[in-house]
Amino acid sequence: MRDPRGPAGETGAGSLFRRGRVAAELAWRARPAAVLGSLALVLLMGAAPVATAWLTKLVIDRLANGEGGLLPVAAALGVAGLALVVLPHVSEYLNGQLHRGLQRLVYDRLFLAVNADPGLSRFENPSFHDELRLAHEAGQNAPQQIVGSSLAICQGVLTLLGFVVTLTVLSPVMVVIVIAAALPSARVQLALSRRRARTLWGVSSNTRRQLFYGALLTSPDAAKEVRLFRLGDFLRTRMLTELETVNEAERDLDWRTLRSQGLLSLLGAAVAAGGLFWAVLTAASGGLSVGDVSVFVAAVAGVQTALTAIVSRWAGAHNALLMFGHYVGVVQAEPGLPVAARPSALPALRAGIELRDVWFRYDDEHPWVLRGVDLFIPHGQAVALVGLNGAGKSTLVKLLCRLYDPVRGSILWDGVDLREAHPDDLRARIGVVFQDYMTYDLTAAENIMLGDLAGGADPEAVRAAARRAGIHDTLDALPRGYDTLLSRIFFGEGDERQAGVTLSGGQWQRLALARALMRHQRDLLILDEPSSGLDAEAEHAVHQGMRRHRAGRTSVLISHRLGALRDADLIVVLSDGKISERGTHDELMAKGEQYARLFSLQASGYEPAPEPSAASG
Ligand SMILES: Nc1ncnc2c1ncn2[C@@H]1O[C@H](COP(=O)(O)OP(=O)(O)OP(=O)(O)O)[C@@H](O)[C@H]1O
Numbered sequence: 001m002r003d004p005r006g007p008a009g010e011t012g013a014g015s016l017f018r019r020g021r022v023a024a025e026l027a028w029r030a031r032p033a034a035v036l037g038s039l040a041l042v043l044l045m046g047a048a049p050v051a052t053a054w055l056t057k058l059v060i061d062r063l064a065n066g067e068g069g070l071l072p073v074a075a076a077l078g079v080a081g082l083a084l085v086v087l088p089h090v091s092e093y094l095n096g097q098l099h100r101g102l103q104r105l106v107y108d109r110l111f112l113a114v115n116a117d118p119g120l121s122r123f124e125n126p127s128f129h130d131e132l133r134l135a136h137e138a139g140q141n142a143p144q145q146i147v148g149s150s151l152a153i154c155q156g157v158l159t160l161l162g163f164v165v166t167l168t169v170l171s172p173v174m175v176v177i178v179i180a181a182a183l184p185s186a187r188v189q190l191a192l193s194r195r196r197a198r199t200l201w202g203v204s205s206n207t208r209r210q211l212f213y214g215a216l217l218t219s220p221d222a223a224k225e226v227r228l229f230r231l232g233d234f235l236r237t238r239m240l241t242e243l244e245t246v247n248e249a250e251r252d253l254d255w256r257t258l259r260s261q262g263l264l265s266l267l268g269a270a271v272a273a274g275g276l277f278w279a280v281l282t283a284a285s286g287g288l289s290v291g292d293v294s295v296f297v298a299a300v301a302g303v304q305t306a307l308t309a310i311v312s313r314w315a316g317a318h319n320a321l322l323m324f325g326h327y328v329g330v331v332q333a334e335p336g337l338p339v340a341a342r343p344s345a346l347p348a349l350r351a352g353i354e355l356r357d358v359w360f361r362y363d364d365e366h367p368w369v370l371r372g373v374d375l376f377i378p379h380g381q382a383v384a385l386v387g388l389n390g391a392g393k394s395t396l397v398k399l400l401c402r403l404y405d406p407v408r409g410s411i412l413w414d415g416v417d418l419r420e421a422h423p424d425d426l427r428a429r430i431g432v433v434f435q436d437y438m439t440y441d442l443t444a445a446e447n448i449m450l451g452d453l454a455g456g457a458d459p460e461a462v463r464a465a466a467r468r469a470g471i472h473d474t475l476d477a478l479p480r481g482y483d484t485l486l487s488r489i490f491f492g493e494g495d496e497r498q499a500g501v502t503l504s505g506g507q508w509q510r511l512a513l514a515r516a517l518m519r520h521q522r523d524l525l526i527l528d529e530p531s532s533g534l535d536a537e538a539e540h541a542v543h544q545g546m547r548r549h550r551a552g553r554t555s556v557l558i559s560h561r562l563g564a565l566r567d568a569d570l571i572v573v574l575s576d577g578k579i580s581e582r583g584t585h586d587e588l589m590a591k592g593e594q595y596a597r598l599f600s601l602q603a604s605g606y607e608p609a610p611e612p613s614a615a616s617g
Pocket residue numbers: 124362366369387388389390391392393394395396435
């Protein structure tokens with residue numbers, strides 16, 4: 001279990017008040033009519049129990065004393081009774097309305113805020129994911145609970161005041177006893193709600209791991225390895241272990257709740273029984289009428305019920321406010337990647353992109369990945385990055401896209417530091433295929449179109465990009481052509497439910513390439529291992545095509561197949577976080593260092609194996 005105090009852990013009343021204000025503002029924005037209706041109901045439902053008790057007393061006393069005027073009082077009693085029955089249903093309907101409106105607004109703001117962060121660093125932080133999951137859970141109910149509980153508390157206070165006045169008339173001592181008996185309950189409920197929020201945060205990483213193992217057990221991507229390596233029992237056991245930790249914490253909480261609330265209920269019952277005993281004795285000696293006894297019993301029960309409702313709603317609101325802190329925390333957090341208040345314009349690339357003494361590591365605790373990289377990517381030229389696994393090639397690409405900022409040094413786009421430009425402006429000028437490209441469970445056309453949503457869903461542009469990536473014929477031959485759903489988990493839409501189609505790894509890769517090529521007119525094209533999964537013929541065709549499209553454009557290419565990079569204008573070898581060699585293919589081969597060694601090693605793999613010598617046989 002993790003440290004029980006989370007980012008939204010125990011906070012002062014000021015902070016809770018601010019969260020309450022946020023919830024109230026959301027509710028008002030989401031459904032003002034439902035909020036107004038609920039407020040009116042609070043008044044009616046708060047007054048109805050007191051009115052019913054007094055009208056009952058009047059009816060009983062008039063009956064007992066044989067007084068007249070019974071009909072209007074009985075009619076009023078009927079109306080009050082009717083209100084008690086009907087109003088809760090109206091209130092439930094309004095609550096539903098409010099809940100739906102709130103959920104839409106709350107999730108809209110949550111995902112807007114998460115998407116507004118242009119960087120990646122927050123998404124790689126486990127704490128952020130715990131916070132996000134709790135924010136998501138809180139978004140489901142917390143604002144509704146805060147608003148609903150606040151209204152219920154107002155209603156409870158109204159009923160309580162009515163019954164306190166009633167009891168004061170009959171027995172002021174009883175008021176003091178009943179209220180004093182309810183105070184410990186308030187304290188205990190608040191302590192329990194605090195503990196509940198802390199427990200949830202404490203086990204949130206266990207819950208996340210439990211969900212992760214559960215998802216692996218059912219994921220189509222993992223299904224092959226899970227079966228082949230017989231990982232099912234291993235994953236299931238791990239999932240159950242995490243679940244057991246969560247259960248243990250919840251069991252402890254439930255036991256504390258049972259113990260404290262059991263004792264408090266006994267105390268409440270003893271006070272009510274004592275009061276009834278006093279009322280009956282007083283009535284027997286002529287101190288109270290029969291109607292007085294009835295209103296007294298209703299008042300004691302009413303005060304206790306109202307107090308219990310207030311305290312438990314208060315505890316519910318308190319718990320919801322603590323949980324809502326995760327939501328407010330995520331929605332109001334500063335982005336992980338700062339955006340300049342007045343971003344500089346980023347015009348079309350004219351001279352080139354310069355990396356000036358760029359140092360980068362993913363975290364203060366991680367080792368340096370780049371250590372003082374100086375590189376100029378001239379406009380209109382193709383620069384290839386080469387290096388062993390883990391050399392930092394993809395990291396450099398992510399810095400070029402400003403998914404992170406360099407820790408030291410800077411990257412300049414025609415002299416403008418990328419930190420000064422808006423990430424959206426930069427990204428509008430870039431087309432990228434990442435090594436770990438996405439496969440979307442959408443149609444083939446949509447998978448490509450996502451590369452240029454701003455350009456509109458032009459089917460001709462989609463087909464042209466697919467042709468450039470060499471995937472057009474494959475997509476055209478699918479059961480519904482470009483409109484075929486590419487998915488293993490969803491059914492297609494339309495009259496007939498049609499199972500999705502799955503592409504091969506290489507076909508998916510070409511599709512990802514087509515997505516990037518929707519932006520082939522952009523200033524900078526980055527291709528990180530665009531052909532690693534392609535067969536030799538396809539790779540050749542793709543590289544030929546790329547060569548044509550790249551001509552005169554600025555591009556950064558990464559590939560372990562060095563043959564595909566040999567015609568780049570500049571080849572840069574990254575090693576140990578620095579540039580160890582740079583030059584054209586011929587220059588680097590002539591130098592005879594790492595590049596030449598790697599190139600020769602690969603080329604030798606394609607040469608015929610030497611005949612075994614007679615001696616070795
Ligand atoms: N998100 C991340 N958080 C922490 N470390 C990372 C992250 N991404 C990459 N690294 C580390 O940074 C180093 C460089 O990784 P990078 O992916 O840039 O290498 P690469 O040269 O592209 O490798 P490959 O040829 O295998 O694709 C590696 O040691 C890797 O473990």
